[in-house]
Amino acid sequence: DTGVSQNPRHKITKRGQNVTFRCDPISEHNRLYWYRQTLGQGPEFLTYFQNEAQLEKSRLLSDRFSAERPKGSFSTLEIQRTEQGDSAMYLCASSLDRDTPAGEKLFFGSGTQLSVL
Amino acid sequence: GEDVEQSLFLSVREGDSSVINCTYTDSSSTYLYWYKQEPGAGLQLLTYIFSNMDMKQDQRLTVLLNKKDKHLSLRIADTQTGDSAIYFCAEKGGGSYIPTFGRGTSLIVHP
Numbered sequence: 001d002t003g004v005s006q007n008p009r010h011k012i013t014k015r016g017q018n019v020t021f022r023c024d025p026i027s028e029h030n031r032l033y034w035y036r037q038t039l040g041q042g043p044e045f046l047t048y049f050q051n052e053a054q055l056e057k058s059r060l061l062s063d064r065f066s067a068e069r070p071k072g073s074f075s076t077l078e079i080q081r082t083e084q085g086d087s088a089m090y091l092c093a094s095s096l097d098r099d100t101p102a103g104e105k106l107f108f109g110s111g112t113q114l115s116v117l
Numbered sequence: 118g119e120d121v122e123q124s125l126f127l128s129v130r131e132g133d134s135s136v137i138n139c140t141y142t143d144s145s146s147t148y149l150y151w152y153k154q155e156p157g158a159g160l161q162l163l164t165y166i167f168s169n170m171d172m173k174q175d176q177r178l179t180v181l182l183n184k185k186d187k188h189l190s191l192r193i194a195d196t197q198t199g200d201s202a203i204y205f206c207a208e209k210g211g212g213s214y215i216p217t218f219g220r221g222t223s224l225i226v227h228p
Contacts, residue, residue, distance in 0.1 A: 004159070006159075031214060035218075040221075041220055041221075042121075042205050042207075042218035042220045042221050043160065045215050045216075048214060050214075055214075056214070091160070104165065105165065106162065106216060108152075108159035108160040108162075110157075110158055111159050113157075
């Protein structure tokens with residue numbers, strides 16, 4: 001399967017704990033995105049990587065959130081000191097790094113559902 | 118900031134056509150997208166249209182773009198129960214790599 005892979009699919013944690021999610025993009029895709037989706041809402045942008053460089057971050061990304069893509073392949077999103085308001089689906093997407101129509105298609109993973117108790 | 122607005126629900130009878138509407142505010146939008154999300158799953162790209170086009174057809178899907186009114190629609194012909202899902206409109210402005218999504222329209226197809 002060459003789609004975007006996210007792990008874990010579900011994570012339940014207690015408030016105050018740290019959690020880390022992983023995203024493996026499609027292998028030839030240089031662009032990687034993290035979005036957050038809460039019930040009844042559309043995906044909200046969190047951060048964007050081109051290769052290993054984190055080029056854009058949303059103001060939604062508080063200082064408790066950090067994302068990395070150390071070798072330009074997989075990415076991790078860590079949330080420190082989780083709060084109940086962090087409960088959401090965290091979606092990862094990837095796309096080609098080309099200024100052509102092919103590079104405009106984002107492919108999404110199935111997401112990691114986080115529940116903070 | 119940029120906004121993308123969609124109606125929240127649409128109910129249609131199986132076999133009828135569905136039309137899902139979307140409006141956006143960013144006049145520099147270059148690409149507009151329709152994604153489908155089934156329960157518990159990620160988003161699946163259905164189709165997209167470049168801003169210099171006004172229509173795109175792909176099998177049962179027809180996308181219409183009115184750039185002057187910043188209005189995008191997705192028509193699904195011969196809607197089936199398997200089309201029941203949430204449909205998201207998204208736009209990407211010129212010079213940005215980041216699509217902005219609407220809240221989604223929940224399509225319910227009943228027999």
